[in-house]
Amino acid sequence: MKAFTLVCTSLAMAISGIAHGAEIDISHIQRLGPVIQLTATPLSKSAQADALRANLVTNLVAKLAVNVVEGSGLKKSNSIQVFNQQLTWQAASSTAEGEGWLAYQLPVSTHRFTQGTLTVKGLDNPQVYVNGQLVKSANEVSLNLTNGDYQVLVLADGLQKEVPFSLDWQGKSDVDQLDFTQQKSQRVSAQQLFDAKVINSLTLSPNGKYLLQSTIEYQASQGDTAIEVTELRKVSDNSVMYRWQDNRPSSAVWSGDSKQLAFVANKQIQLLNVAELTIQVVASDIDNVSGLHWYGDSVLFNWEKPFKADEKATSKRFRALEDRWSDWRNNSQIYQLDVASGFIRQLTDNKISSSFLDASVDNGTLLLTRSPVDYAQPAHGLTQLVELNLNALTETVIGQYRSFSSALYADDGMYITAGPRFMDGVGVQDKTIEVNDYDGQLYWRDGKGNVSALSKDFTPAIGSMTKLENDDVILTVTEGDRSPLYLFDKSKKRFSRIDTGVDMVDYFSVAIEPSTPTIVFAGTSATAPQKTFKMTLNSSGKQLLFDSQQQSYANTRFGDIQDFDFTNKHGHNIDGRVYLPADFDASKKYPALVYYYGGTSPVGRHFTGRWPFNLWAAQGYVVYVLQPNGATGYGQAFSGRHVNAWGKYSAEDIIEGTNAFLDAHDFVDPKRVGNMGASYGGFMTMYLATKTDIFAASMSHAGISNLSSYWGHGWWGYGYSGVASRGSFPWNNPELYVEQSPLYHADKITTPLLLIHGNADTNVPVGESHYMYTALKLLGKEVELVEFNGQNHHINTRQARFDWWDTTMAWFDLKLKDQPEWWNSLYPETTEQQ
Template sequence: MKAFSLVLTSLTIVISGIAHGAEIDLNHIQRLGPVNQLAVVPLSKSAHADALRANLVANLIDQSSDKKPETVQVFNQQLTWQTASSKAQGEGWLAYQLPVSTQRFTQGTLTVKGLDNPQVYLNGQLVKSANEVSLDLLNGDYNIVILADGQQQDTPFSLDWQGKSDIDELDFSEQKTQRVSAEQLFDAQVISDLTLSPNGKYLLQSTIEYQPSQGDTPIQVTELHKVSDNSVVYRWQDNRPSSAVWSSDSQQLAFVVNKQIQLLNMADLVIEVVATDIENVSGLHWYGDSLLFNWQNPFKADEKATSKRFRALEDRWSYWRDNTQLYQLDVASGFIRQLTDNKISTDFVDSNLDKNTLLLTRSPVDYAEPAHGLTQLIELNLKDLTETMIGEYRSFSGALYADDGMYITAGPRFMDGVGIQDKSIEVNDYDGQLYWRDDKGNVSALSKDFDPAIGSMTKLENDDVVLTVTEGDRSPLYLFDKSKSRFSKIDTGIDMVTNFSVAVEQSTPTIVFAGTSATVPQKAYKMALNASRKELLFDSQKLSYANTRLGEIQDFDFTNKLGQNIDGRVYLPADFDANKKYPALVYYYGGTSPVGRHFTGRWPFNLWAAEGYVVYVLQPNGATGYGQAFSGRHVNAWGKYSADDIIEGTKAFLNAHSFVDPKRVGNMGASYGGFMTMYLATKTDIFAASMSHAGISNLSSYWGHGWWGYGYSGVASRGSFPWNNPELYVEQSPLYHADKITTPLLLIHGNADTNVPVGESHYMYTALKLLGKEVELVEFNGQNHHINSRQARFDWWNTTMAWFDLKLKDQPEWWNSLYPETK
C-alpha cells in the first residue's frame, strides 16, 4: 500500500486560553528498535540526514500501514514493532509510531521526551526536527512517526499532547482503517490514457500520480503492455510519447517525442526516427503507409506593441491567432508535404483510404445565428488536394466515415432540427445526438428516441460504433448496431467510464476501459465487447485505498411539483450513526450537465462525508442525459426551473432524513452552479451558509466578457440578448436582487479566470458589503476557472470546508487559522 502524506496548509496561530496537557499512554505507541547494528553514524549526523530519514520513514510506513506489529528486516537484523511500554534493549536509532484521529480542526503541541534528536513526521511528511512540534490537524486520521538517534540515559521516553484549548483533543486509539484524505484523492495513481492495438495484442497505458516531495509536478509513466498477460514490454517516463497511434497491422506505433516523430517496431522493439526538428506537431493518424498530422504555426505577437486591435470575439482566446494545418509524412522516404493551406485553422476528422479522401473541419467567424459559431465539414481529395464542402453546421461535434456513408454527432437542431423529438418543446444544443448521412447526402436521426446524450464515437470494422454517453448521472458505453439500428449498453459495471479503447480490427473486438463509481476508486478492465466477463488490469483501490473506509451512498430521488422525477444521491459519513444529528451540504451544477458519479475530482463528496457531513447531490431540470424535454428546460431559464428543483429537493431530502439538522444545511456550486448558489440566495433562506465558486452574478457582463460567454449564452439564452430580452438578463441576474440575500455567502474565484472573469464575484461582493450583508471573498492567485494544481487544490478545499465548519458546526478555529483578522 502506498503511503500518503498530509501537507500542512495553515500556520499555527497562538490563541489565548488554557489548554491542559496529557501524557500519551505508551500502550498506544509502537516502537521499532533500537537498531544497534547500524549505529556507526547517528541518523541526524549523516551527510545526507534528511534524505536518509525521509526514505526510512517512507519504508516504515509502507511496512506498518495496517497498524499491526510486524517483523522488519534491516540489513541482517530482524526487528519487531512492539508497544513503547516494553523496555528498549541496546543502543542505536529508534522509530516510534502513533495513530491519531481528530473529529474537528485541532491545534496543539506534541512534546517528545527521552530521545536524542527526534524528528516528527505526519503521514510520512516531515513536520519538524525538535522536541516540541506544533501541529495543525484537519478533521481526519493520521499516523505520526518519530525517528531518533537513540535514547537519553537519564530521561524516560514519553509523548505529551497539549491542545491550544480544551477543544483540541486527539484520539490515540488504534484503528484498522482510516477515513479517506484529500492527499489520497489527489495523489493516487490513476490511468490517464489507454490505446489498444487494432489486433488487440498490445495496450499502451499512461498513468499519473503525485508525491508531496514533487509538489505540483506529476509523475507520469507510459507503458506498453502485452494484453495476454498484462506484462510490460516497453516503458517511458522522462520522455513520454504523445499523439501515439497504431498502424492498421499493429506492427508499428507512431508517436511524437523530443520534436521528433518516432516509430516503435513491435517485431524487435527498436525505435526509428522518421521526422525530426518538428515542433508543435500533434494528432498523428496512420493513412496507409504514411502518417497524417497537425502542424501548428504559433502566432508571434509584437513584443513592442502597446495595443491590440481585436479581429473578432474569438480574439480574446490566447490561442486563436495560432494557425494549424494538415501535413502528410511518407514514412519510407521521410518526405513531408502540406495538404491544406488556409487562413483558418484546419482540423483532421477522419480518413477513407479506399476513396483516397479525408474529412476536415474549419470554424470561420460567423455570428449570424446562435450559438454564434459555425463549423464547415470538408472532404479533401488526396489525389489532387481539391476540397468539397459537405456542409456548414451550427451544432456539429464529429464525423466518421463508414462503408456507404458517415456517422455524425451534433445537437438536436442539426440539419434544420431533424434530431428533435418534439417540435413543440425547446431543445438544448448540448444534448448530443447521433446521425447517419448516406452517400447521397440524405441525413437521418439515429438517436431521436434515445435519451442519453451522445459524446464521442469509435467505429468498428463492421461499421458498428462504440459510443460514450451521458445517461443520468452516469457515463457508460453503448454499442450502436448499424444493421439493426439498435443501441445496447456495454456491461462494464462502472458508473463513470473515463477512458476506453477498442481493438477495431478483431472480429470479436476486445475493449479495455477505466473508470470509477461513486464510492469505488478507479479500476481498469479488459473484456470481449459482446461479453460481460471482465479481467482486472488495474486497481487503484488496492494500490492506494486498501485500508480506507468510506461512508455509504444511497439514491434519493423525488418527484417535483411538475410531476418530474429529479435524480439524486446521498453520501453518509464514514462512521455514520443514525441517532446523531448531522450538518449537510447540498451540491448541484445546473449548467446543462449532470453531476457525475466520479469517485474523486474537483468536488470530493467522499471527503466531505469523511469530515462529518451528509452530502446531497441532485440533478435539477436542464441537465443532459435525461431526455430532450428535460435538458431543454435549461434554455432561456437561467435558474427558473433549477432553483425550484433545488429548493424543493432540499426540503424533500430534509423530510426524508431525520438525522440531518435542518438548521445546519449549506449549499455550493461552481461556474453555472456558482451562479445558482447566488441566485438561490435571492430566493430562499433554507440554507445556513453558501459558497459560490467562479459564479456568474450578472448575465450581461458574463455574456459580453467571458471567453466563451457569448457562445454559451447562445445556448443558455438562445435568441435572447440584453436589448431584446432585458427582463431575462436583469431578473435572472443575482446582482440585481442582492438586497434579498440573508444567507452568509463565501465567494471563491481564481483571479486568472478567463471563462467567468473574477469581476463576477466582485460585483456581488461590492453589493453585499454596501448592503451590510455577511460575505467573504477569497481569490486564488494565478488560478483559472478550474483550480488544478496540487497545493492550490488543497488550499481551495480547505477554504471551502473551513467556511462550512465555521457556519454549520460553530467551529471557527480552522477558518481563523487560514484567514486571521491580522492578515
Template structure:
C-alpha cells in the same frame, strides 16, 4: 503525500480529553528498536541523513499493519513502547490518532536523541517540540530518533491550544479518506490498444508531496495477455500515439520528433525532426497524417491590440493549424491544407484517398454564434469539397457506405428533435447517419442518453460514450439493427477506453470509477460481461480506507418531473445523531457525475462529518431532450425550484440531518445558482459560490466563451430584446434580498467567468451590510488544478462551512487570521 493507516494491537477503546496537556499513555504507542544497524555512519551523521530517514519512515509506514519488519535480513518487531529499550541504535515510535474537528496544539517528545516527527509519512519538524494543526481526519504519527537519551524517560505529550483541541486514539484498522489520497493517488490517464488487441499503451499520473505541483507521469507499452511491461517512458513521454493497422508499429511525438516504435524488437526510429506543436497523428497506409500549428507571434513593441473578432480574446485564436502528411519510409513531408482558418482532421479513408476535416470561420449570424464547415479533401489533387456548414456539429467518421455524424438536435434543420413543440438544448448530443447520396437520418432521436464520442469498429458498429443521468457508460451501436446496447463495464463513470477495432469480437480496455469505488481498469470482450482486472487503485492507495455509504434519493417535483439525486453518509454514520449537511448541484447543461474523486470531493466532505446531497435539477443532459431543454432561456427558473424542493424532500427523508445546519455550494453555472438561490430562499444557513455568474450581461459580453454559451443557454435572447431575462435572472439585481452568509471564491486569472462576477456581488453585499467573504486564488483560472492550490481551496471551503454549520471558527481563523474578532 500518501495517507497510511496502521494496526495498534495493544490499543483499547478510544479516549479523548487531552486539551490541557497530558502524557499519552504508552499503551497507545508502539516501538521498533533499538536497532544497531551496521553502517559507515549512523542515520543522523550520514551525508544524506534526511533522505535516509524519509525512506525508512515511508517503508515502515507502508508496513505498519505487519507485526514484523525485515531490514537488511534483520527481523524487527513492533512492540509496546512501555517495554525496556535494550542496546543502542535508532528507534521508531508510532501512534494513530484522529480528530473530528480542526485541532491545534503542541506535541512534546521526551527522552529521545534528535527526534524527527513525521505525520502521514511527511516530515513535520526535527525537534522535541512540534506545533501541529490537524484538519478533521485520521493520522499516523511516527517519531524517529537516533537513540534514547541518557537519564530521561521516553514520553509523548500533547498540549491543546484550547479546551476543544482534543486528540483521540483508536484501534480502528482503517482510516477515513484524506484529501491527499484523493488528489495524489496513481490513476490511469490514457489507454491505447493495438488493433489486434495484443498490445496496450498505458499512461499513469500521480503526485507526491515532495514533488509539489509536478506530477509523476509514466507511459508503458504492455503485453495485454499477461499485463507485462515491454517498454517504459518517463521522460519525453509519447503523445498523440497511434498504432499502425497491422499493430506492428506505434507512431508518436516525443522531444519535438515524430518517432516510430517497432514492436518486434522495440527499436525506435526518428521519422521527422523539428516537429514542435505537432499533434493529432493518424495512419494512412504507409504514411502518417498530422496537425501542425504555427503560433502567432505578436509584435513585442506594440502598445495596443486591435481585436479582429470576439474569438480574438482567446489567447490562442491567431495561431494557425494545418494538415500535413509524412511518408514513414522516406521522411518526406508535404502540406495538405493551406487556409487562413485552421483546419482540423476528423478521419481518413485510405481506400478512397479522402480526408474529412473541419474549419470554423467567424460567423455570428445565428446562435450559438459559430459555424462549422465539414470538408472532404481528395489526396490525389488536394481538391476540397464543402459537404456542409452547420451550427450544431461535433464530429464525423467514415463508414463503408456513408458516414456517422454527432451533432446537436437542431442539426440539419432539427433532424434530431424529438418533439418540435418543445425547446431543445444544443449540447444534448445526437447520432446521425449520412449516406453516400448525402441523405441524413437521425439514429438516436428516441435514445435519452446524450451522445459523446464515437469509435468505429471494423464492421462499422460503434463504441459510444454517453451521458446517461449521472453516469457515463459505454454503449455498442449495432448498425444493422440501428440499436444501442449498453456494455456491462461494472463502473459508473468511464475515464478512458480503447478497443481493438480489427478483431471479429473486439477486446475492450477501459478505466473507470463509481461514486464510492476508486479507479479500476479492466479488459473484456465487447459482447461479454466477464472482465479481467488490469489496474486497481483500491489496492494501491485505498486498501485501509473506510468510506460511508451512498444512497440514491429521487423525488418528484411539483411539475411531475423525476429529479435524480444521491446522498453520501459519513463513514461512521450514526442515525441517532444530528449532522450538518451540504447540498451540491451544477444546474447547467450537464449532470454532476458519479466520479469517485475530482474537484468536488463528496467522499471527503462525508468523511469530515457532513451528510452530502447531490441533486440534478432540470436542464441537464442525459435525461432526455425535454429535460435538458428546460436549461434554455431559464437561467435558474426551473433549477432553483428543483433544488429548493429537493432539499426539503431530503430533509424530510433524513431526520438525522439538522435542518438548521444545511449549506449549499456550486461552481460556474452552479456558482450562479448559489447566488440566485440566495435571492430566493433562506433554507440554507451558509452558501459558497465558486466562479459564479452574478450579472448575465457582463458574463455574456466579457467571458471568453460567454457569447457562445449564452447562444445556447439564452438562445435568441439578448440584452436589447429580452432585458427582463438579463436583469430579473441576474442575482446582482436582487442582492438586497440575500440574507444567507455567502462565501465567494474565484481564480483571479479566470477567463471563462471573469473574476469581476464575484466582485460585483461582493461590492453589493458589502454596501448592503450583508455577511459576505471574497477569496481570490492567485494565478488560477476557472478550475483550480494545481496541487497545493487545490488543497487550499478545499480547506477554505470546508473551514467556511465548519464555522457556519458546526460553530467551529478555529480553522477559518487559522487560514485567515485577519478575520478574527479582537
C-alpha cells in the same frame, strides 16, 4: 488552556481534567528499534541527513503494518529487515536494548479541526512526521490536524539515558482532543483522493494484444509536479514491455497491422517496432504536432504554427470575439509523412485552421473541419465539414453547421454527431419544445447526402464515437448521472448498453477485430476508486488490469451511498443521491451539504475530482447531490429547460429537492444545511441566495453574478449564452439579463456567502465575484471573498487544490458546526491593512 490524557479502555476515550501537559498512554505507541548498525555518524549528523531521514521514513510508512485491534490488545505487527537485522514493531513500553536509531508510531484520530502541541521527551534529535510528511525537527511540535485519521511517526538518533521516553499532547483549548485508538481502517483523506495513481490514457492495438497505458500520480515530496509514466504492456499477462517517464509519447497511434506505434516525443515523430522494441526517428525538429493518424504506410498529423505577436506593440486590435482566446491566431494545418522516405508534404493551406477528423484509404479522401467567424445565428459559431481528395488535393465543402461535433466515414456514408437542431432540426424529438444544443445526437448521412436521425428516441446524450470494422459504433454517452458506453448496431439500428460494471467510463480504447472486438476501459463509481478492465463485446466477463482500490485505498473505509429521487411539482423526476458519513449513526443529527451544477450537464458519479463528495462525508457531513432541470442525459425536454431560463427551473428543483431531502432524512439538522456550486453552479448558489433562506451558509466558486458582463467578457460567454440564452440579448430581452442576474437582487440575500475565485480565471472573469462582494459589503451583508493567485477557472495544482478544499470545508465548519478554529487558522483576523 486545558490539556488531557487519553487512556484506552476497549475503544473508549477518557479525558483527564488536569490543566498541564498530559502524557499519552504508552500502550498506544509502538517502537521500532533501536536499530544497531555500524554507521559513520548518527542520522541527524549525516552530511545528507535530511534526505537520509526522509528516505527512511518513506520506506517505513510504506511497510508500516496496519495493526488489528482485538479487544484491548494488539494482535500482530509487521517485521522489517534493515540490512541483516530483523526488526519488529513492538510495544513502546518494552525494554529498548542497545543503541541506535529508533522510530515510534502513534495512531491519531480527530473529529474536528484540532490544534495543539506534541512534546517529545527522552529522544535524541527527534523528528515528527504526520502521514509520512515532516512537520518539524524539535522536541515541541505544533500540529494542526483536520478531521481525519493519521499516523504520527517520530524518528530519533537514540534514547536519552537520563530522561525516560514519553509523548505529551496539549490541546490549544478544551475542544482540541485526540483519539489514539488504533483503527482497523482509515477515513479517506484529501491526499489520497488527489495523489493516488490513476490511468489517464489507454491505446489498444488493433489486434488487442498490446496496450499503451499512461498513469499519473503525485507525491508530497514532489509538490505540484506530477509523476507521469507511459508503458507498453502485453495484454495477455499485463506485463510491461517498454516504459517511458521522460520524453513520454503523445498522440500515439497504432498501425493497422499492430506492428508499429507512431507517436510524438522530444519534437520528433518516432516509430516503435513492437517485435524488436526499437525506436526509429522518422521526423525531427518538429514542434506543436498532434493528432497522428495512420493512412496506409504514411502518417497524417496536424501541425500548428503559433502566432507571434509584435513584442514592441503597445496595443492589440481585436479581429473577432474569438480573439479573447489566447491561441485563436495560431494556425494549424494537415500534413502527411511518408514513413519510408521521411518526406513530409502539406495537404491543406488555409487562413483558417484545419482539423483532421477521419480518413478513407479506399476513397483517397480525408474529412476535416474549419471554423470561420460567423455570428449570424446562435450559438454564434459555424463549422464547415470539408472533404479533401488526397490525390488531387482538391476540397469539397460538405456543409456548414451550427451545432456540429464530429464525423466518421463508414462504408456507404458517414456518422455525424451534433445537436438536435442539426440540419434544420432533424434530430428534434418534439417541435413544440425548446431543445438544448449541447444534448448530443447521432446521425447518419448516406452516400447521396441524405441525413437521418438515429438517436431521436434515445434518451442519453451522445458524446464521442469509435467505429468498428463492421460499421457499428461504440459511443460514450451521458445517461443521467452516469457515463457508460453504448454499442450502436447499424444493421438493426439499435442501441445497447455495454456492461462495464462502472458508473463513469473515464477512458477507453477498442481493438477492432472482425468477430470479437475487444475493449479496454478505465472507470470509477460513486464510492469505488478507478479500475481498468479488458472485455470483449460479446461477453460480460472482464479481466482486471489495474486497481486503484488495491493500490491506494486498501485500508480506507467509505460511507454508504443511497439514491434519493423525488417528483417535483411539475411531475418531473429529479435524480439525486445521498452520501453518508463513514461512521454514520442514524441516532445523531448531522449537518448537510447540498451540491448541484444546474447548468447543461449533470453531476457525474465520479469517485473523486474537484468536488470530493466522499471527503465531505468523511468529515462528518451528509451530502445531497441532485440533478435539476436543464441537464443533458435525461431527454430533450428535460435538457431544453436550460434554455432562456438561467436558474428558474433549477432553483425551484433545488429548493423543492432540499425540502424533500430534509423531510426524508430525520438524521439531518434542517438548521445546519449548506449549499455550493461552481461556474454555472456558482451562479446558481448566488441566485438561490436571492430566492430562499433555507440554507445556513453558501459557497459560490467562480460563479456568474451578472449575465451581461459574463456574456460580453467571459472566454466562452457569448458562445455559451448562444445556447443558454438562445436568441436573447441585453437589448431585446433585458428582463432575462437583469431579473436572472443575482447582482440585481443582492439586497434580498440573507445567507452568509463565501465567494471563491481564481484571479486568472478566463472563463468566468474574477470580476463576477467582485461585483457580488461589492454589493453585499455595501449592503452590510455577511460575505467573504477568497482569491486564489494565478489559478484559472479550475483549481488544478496540488497545493492550491488542498488550500481550496480546506477553505471550503473550514467555511462550512464555521457556519454549520459552530467550529471557527479552522477558518480562523486559515484567515486570522487582523487590525492591520494588508
